[in-house]
Amino acid sequence: EPEVTQTPSHQVTQMGQEVILRCVPISNHLYFYWYRQILGQKVEFLVSFYNNEISEKSEIFDDQFSVERPDGSNFTLKIRSTKLEDSAMYFCASREGQGTDTQYFGPGTRLTVL
């Protein structure tokens, strides 16, 4: 069964460093998402992406964040200058198309900022 994959599973970085989290969505899906979950808190929406542009973003997704689909398979989240409060699980999700299509989530990347 097709699934969303994410790499790395765990990333440790120093405050102020740039990180890139990678996702491979399900191959025929057109809509892509990033969510995050700070330890012990709710899953929060960051950004959605369709047709090579951001379609929606939350107030969390400030200028320090960017997303890209550099090729036909990868979808990346970049954090330009990490802060301690960026430590969280980051989940990528994808869905096929419009309507009631379901979002399928990857296993997540645990980001630890020291």
Add this chain to the structure above:
Amino acid sequence: DAKTTQPPSMDCAEGRAANLPCNHSTISGNEYVYWYRQIHSQGPQYIIHGLKNNETNEMASLIITEDRKSSTLILPHATLRDTAVYYCIVRPAFGYSTLTFGKGTMLLVSP
């Protein structure tokens, strides 16, 4: 914030049915009810969704009341691996719309 209300926790004996309630009294006509679960910080896993009819798949059944103001997710024979946080989410049928997660219900399945 999520437009749903769920109990914070529930217990269920292994092999018994787990019935997880959700109130969504402000649901509008074009909104679907989705259920996801999250096992110990893994990625949320889709379970089932519905609009107004009851739905069943290999994982669960979804019962939606006639007025659509509440629903129940039923795991017919809960196993220890069903221990997870279960999220009930309402989402419009169309558009880019994202999923808004609440705190969900922590279901503990015990031997």
